[in-house]
Amino acid sequence: MASHRRSSQSGLTRSARTTVLSAAAATAAALAAAPAGAAPTAPADGPKARVDRLYAEAEKATEGFNAAAERSGVLRERVGVLQDEVARGQERINRMRGVLGSVAGAQYRSGGMDPALRLLLTSDPDGYLDRAAALDRMGEQQAGVLADLGREQRRLDQQRAEATRTLADLERSRAAVAAHKRTVERKLAEARTVLNSLTAKERQDVDGADRASRSGGREDLPPVAGGVSGRAAAAVAAARGAVGRPYVWGANGPDGFDCSGLMQWSYAQAGVGIPRTSQAQRGAGRHVSLAEARPGDLVTYRDDASHVAMYMGNGQVVHAPYPGAPVRYDPVGMMPVSAITRV
Incomplete structure (x- = not known):
């Protein structure tokens, strides 16, 4: 009986040891799989997670707003062109109707009598034939x-x-x-409500997590790695120059930016036109791997590519994060990467 109890305890000890070792192995594997420079994670139901989720939803709606606004601009231009074409077409039709009215009047004035009889009675046969030929031509x-x-x-x-x-x-x-504008404003208002409801300790935790994700803020503007082409270098310089400017949703510079607006503006300073939205920017060039990333490459995030940043080298990106946070440096692994696009 005692032997059986010792056997049971020994078995439990081996089981517990196996569980501990498995958990340690899983933890090590998870740490090894985490991307370099990734931001520390917060509890999924914590205040920061709720605020981040609302900001992500607002950002998705912002990109929808940008796409719809861009389409509206194209449609307004097309409407203007069509209205001009309609006006010119109506003018041409009015001129044609005027010509037809002149011809009809001339025919009316010469009508009413058989042409052979008019020729017989006329005192000027040559003149009549000339007029008849002119009428034929008018016809x-x-x-x-x-x-x-x-x-x-x-x-x-x-x-x-x-x-x-x-x-x-x-x-x-x-x-x-x-x-989309209503959705953005609603999500941002909800985020403000959450932030305003936090205790001082919770606000400190949120602010602390944000500072940790920034790796010290990078206000010192870390050096850009080499291997940058001419236009990419100009875009990188523009993005670096925008550091510190405010996030303004729906804006594409020069005084404020949302995430895709910063990318479009930066490349515009290099004389390169790229699409307005982060989803379209994901497809604006050739995709490369993170290991191949060079300064100037566009890094889109999340499965829906609702956020975009510019790779600056040294594991850093520049981006416009969210309302209240200015354009800044952050680690490239700050959130799940969707694609890296070389323009």
Whole structure:
């Protein structure tokens, strides 16, 4: 009986030892798999996690706002072009109708009598034949103008129909802009409510986690690694120069930026046009691995690519984080990387 008890205790000890060793191995594996420079994680249900989640949702809505606003701008330009084309088409039709009116008036003034009888009775046969030939030519001109008028009318109808459809698209795009704007403002208000409800200790914990994620803030502007092309170097210089400027959602510089606005503005300073949204910026060039990343590469984050930063070398990126946090340096592994794009 005692032997059985010793055997049971011995078995429990081996089981516990196995459990401890397995847990240690799993922990070591998790640490080994963590990306270099990754920010320390906060509890999934803690205040910082809630605020971060709201900021992420606001950022996703901001990129939706940017896309809808960009589409609205394109549609407004197209509507203007179509309206000008419709106006010019109507002017052409009015001129054609004027020509047709002149021809009809000339024919009316010369009508009313059989042409052979008019020739017989006229005192100036040569003059009559000249006028008759002119009327024939006017008749041919009238037929040509009528054909042109029909074509112009059909073109004008098509242009008006396209303008109507484009105006409807513009109204839908404006509605999308307004909807995204409301979502952004609601999420940011919720984040402010959470922050305002925190105790001093909780606020200190949130601020401390934020400072830790910044690896000391990097206000000293760490050196950029080498191997940068001309236009990438100019974009990197622009992004470095924007450090300290405020996050402003929906803005693309020069006084304030959201994440994708900073990327677009920085590359614009290098004479390079890139799309407005972080999702479109993810596809704006060739994808490379993190090991191949060079300064100037765009680093998009999260599965939906709702955040973007610029790689600066030395494991650092520059980005516009969220409201209340200025443009700054952070570790490249601050959140899950979606893609690294070389413009």
